Amino acid sequence: MVDFSRVWDVLVIGGGNAALCAAITAREAGASVLLLEHAPRDFRGGNSRHTRNLRAMHERPTSVLTEAYLEDEYWDDLLRVTSGNTDEALARMTIRVSAQVTPWMEAAGVRFQPSLTGTLNLSRTNAFFLGGGKALVNAYYATAERMGVDILYDTEVQTIDCDDGFCRSASISSKGFPETVRARTMVAASGGFQGNIEWLKQYWGEAADNFLIRGTPYAKGRVLRNLLDQEVAPVGDPTQCHAVAIDARAPKFDGGIVTRLDCVPFSIVVDRAGKRFYDEGEDFWPKRYAIWGRLVAQQPGQIAYSIIDAKSEKLFMPSAFPAIRADSIAELAGKLGLPAEALQETVQRFNAAVQPGRFDNMTLDECRTAGIEPPKTHWARAIDTPPFAGYPLRPGITFTYLGVRVNEQARVLMKDGRPSGNLFASGEIMAGNILGRGYLAGFGMTIGTVFGRIAGREAARHAAN
Numbered sequence: 001m002v003d004f005s006r007v008w009d010v011l012v013i014g015g016g017n018a019a020l021c022a023a024i025t026a027r028e029a030g031a032s033v034l035l036l037e038h039a040p041r042d043f044r045g046g047n048s049r050h051t052r053n054l055r056a057m058h059e060r061p062t063s064v065l066t067e068a069y070l071e072d073e074y075w076d077d078l079l080r081v082t083s084g085n086t087d088e089a090l091a092r093m094t095i096r097v098s099a100q101v102t103p104w105m106e107a108a109g110v111r112f113q114p115s116l117t118g119t120l121n122l123s124r125t126n127a128f129f130l131g132g133g134k135a136l137v138n139a140y141y142a143t144a145e146r147m148g149v150d151i152l153y154d155t156e157v158q159t160i161d162c163d164d165g166f167c168r169s170a171s172i173s174s175k176g177f178p179e180t181v182r183a184r185t186m187v188a189a190s191g192g193f194q195g196n197i198e199w200l201k202q203y204w205g206e207a208a209d210n211f212l213i214r215g216t217p218y219a220k221g222r223v224l225r226n227l228l229d230q231e232v233a234p235v236g237d238p239t240q241c242h243a244v245a246i247d248a249r250a251p252k253f254d255g256g257i258v259t260r261l262d263c264v265p266f267s268i269v270v271d272r273a274g275k276r277f278y279d280e281g282e283d284f285w286p287k288r289y290a291i292w293g294r295l296v297a298q299q300p301g302q303i304a305y306s307i308i309d310a311k312s313e314k315l316f317m318p319s320a321f322p323a324i325r326a327d328s329i330a331e332l333a334g335k336l337g338l339p340a341e342a343l344q345e346t347v348q349r350f351n352a353a354v355q356p357g358r359f360d361n362m363t364l365d366e367c368r369t370a371g372i373e374p375p376k377t378h379w380a381r382a383i384d385t386p387p388f389a390g391y392p393l394r395p396g397i398t399f400t401y402l403g404v405r406v407n408e409q410a411r412v413l414m415k416d417g418r419p420s421g422n423l424f425a426s427g428e429i430m431a432g433n434i435l436g437r438g439y440l441a442g443f444g445m446t447i448g449t450v451f452g453r454i455a456g457r458e459a460a461r462h463a464a465n
Contacts, residue, residue: 002150007182008034009463010456011170013157013223014189015039016046016216017133017445018427020140021452022187022459024108027147029460034150034181036172038190038218041153043254045137046191047215047399047428047444050256052133053126054449055442057099064102064112064127071095074125078440081287085237085436093408094434097450102127104453109139122286126442132257157223160186162230165414166421184422185459188412189452191428192400193221194241195253200397203239210302212246214260214396217253224403224429232420233405233413236432242439243293245269246396247319248303258320261391264292265379266312266361268350269393271299274333274342276350281378284364290439297395304393305336307347309385315361323389332388351382399444401432410455424459426451 010026012019015037023035037044057074058065074095078086102112111130115123122128129136145151155174160167169182193199195217200208228234250259264280269292271277278295282288296304313323326332329347333340349372357366359381367380404412404425411419412430427448434447 002034002152004179004181007184008032008150009184010034010459011181011183011186012036012189013170013186014046014191014427015044015153016189016191016427016448017048017051017136017140018448018452019046019187019189020137020144021449022189022424022426022456023144023149024140024147025453025456026187026460027144027149029457031460031463034152034183035144036155036157036170036181037151037153038156039153039216043216043218044141044153045134046219048137048448049133050215051129051136051445052257053122053128053442054101054445055098055126055440056102056446057095059099062102064115065125066115066123069125077287078443081290081438081440082436083438087433090406090408091434094447094450098446101446101449101453105449108143110136111139122441125286157190159226160223160230162227162423164421165231165418165423167423184463186423187455187459188223188227188404188423188425188429189427189448189455190223191216191219192241192403193219193224194397194400195219196221204297207297207302210394211297212248212250212255212259212394212396213253214244214246214255214398219399219428221400227404227412231415233415233417234402235405235430236401236403236436238400238402240401240432240437241293242290242398242401242435242444243297244290244396244398245292245296245304245306245393247321248392248394249321250394250396255396259396260289261306261319261393262289262316263306263308263312263391264289266315267306267308268346268376268383269304269306270338270343270346271304272301272338274338274346276346276374277304279374279377281368281376281380286441289441292393293395293397296393302395305338306391306393307332307343307383308389309383310387311381311385313389319391323391325387325389327386327388329383329388332390336390336392347383350376351384354380354382399428399431401435401437403428403430403432406430406433406451409458410451411458422462424455426455
C-alpha cells in the first residue's frame, strides 16, 4: 500500500514510455519515485503499447541498425516532414542524444530484433523492439518495480497544486478514492488530449466525431488543461496531430498498429465521389504516412478509399481486416458504396497518365504520371489486373501536438518565459516543441525516451538540492 502521508522526491504523472524512462532514471539517481498511471494495470503503457520502433542516430552499423544515419540527414528528414515547424535546438539535441539510448534501454530490459527488411526502408534508421511496444512497456515496469519505484494504477490526476510555477501536490482519484500526493518535483508525462473528442471538436467541429483514436482512451488531456490554466506556456498548433490513414472498420479507440494501412503508395486514393485528391507516391511511406490522416480528415465525411489491383497486393503489411475484392472496378465501386461511373473514369484517366518506367518499391523510382492533377510521382502503375481490391480509410489520431513548452533540461516554461520551479515534462505532452506538424516514423518514441531520461535526471537532481 502507498503511504500518502510521505513526500516523494519525484512524482511522475503518466504510465507510458516517457513516464517510465523518467521514473527509472530518477530512481537510478537515488530519488524516491511515485508513478501514477491512469489506466488499469492490464491497459498500462499509454500509446507506447502500440509502438514498434524508435528512430536513432548512429555513426556506424550496430547490432540492430545497418550502415549509418547521421545528424544532418536525420535533421533533414525531420525538417521535411515538419516544414520547418520545429525548435531546432531541441530537435538537434534529441537527435544527438538518440545515439546513446539503445544501450540504456537494453540495460533496462528492452530487447531489439534484427534490422528490418522489406518495403518500409527502415533498417538504417529505426530500431525495432522484440515483441513490440507491449514488451517494451512490460520490461520497463518490471525494472521500475525491481528498483523500488512505487506505482499506482487506476489513478487519475485531477489537479496539480501550483503556485507561480512551483508545484507542491497533486489531487488524485485512485481507484475511485480521492487522495493528495506530495512531491518535491514533478514530471508531467501524461500524453495529449486525443482521447477527448469534445476537446478535438473545439478545433475540428463535428468532423471529430468521425475520427478514430488509434491509442489509449485514457489520454483525456486533463493534466495538460490544468497546467495551461495555471500560466504554463503552451506550444504547438491544437489542430496538428500525428494522424494516419487507418482502416475505417477499426474500433473507435485502441485499435493500435494493426489498423494502419500501408497500401497508399501502391494505390490510388479517392474520396466518396470517386475522385483522387493527393499524390499517393510523394515519398517513402515512413516519411509521408502521417500526412494521410489529416488529408482524409479534410475530405467530405472524413472517409476515403484506397484502390489497388492484384500486382500490388503483396507489397505492404495487410490490414487486420480483409480487403474488399471484386473482378471489375464497377463491381468494386458497388461494394465500397462509390459511384461506379466516377470511379471507372478516375481509374481510366490515371491509367492513361502512367508513364513507362522501371517499378522498384525499394527506391523513389521513375514510375510516374503525366498530364493529370494530382500527379503520382513514384510507384505509378496502371490499375488493370484483377482481382481489384479496396480499403476504406478514416483518420486515425495517435496523439495531439498542443502541449507545454520546455527547455533543454525538460523544465516546463511559464508564459512569461521563466522556468517553472520544479515541474518537468516528457513525451507527447511536450512533443509539440519539436513536432510542429507532420511526423517521422519512430520519432515520438525518440522524443519520449530522450526527454524522459532528461526529465528524470533533472527532477532527481532538483529534489536532492
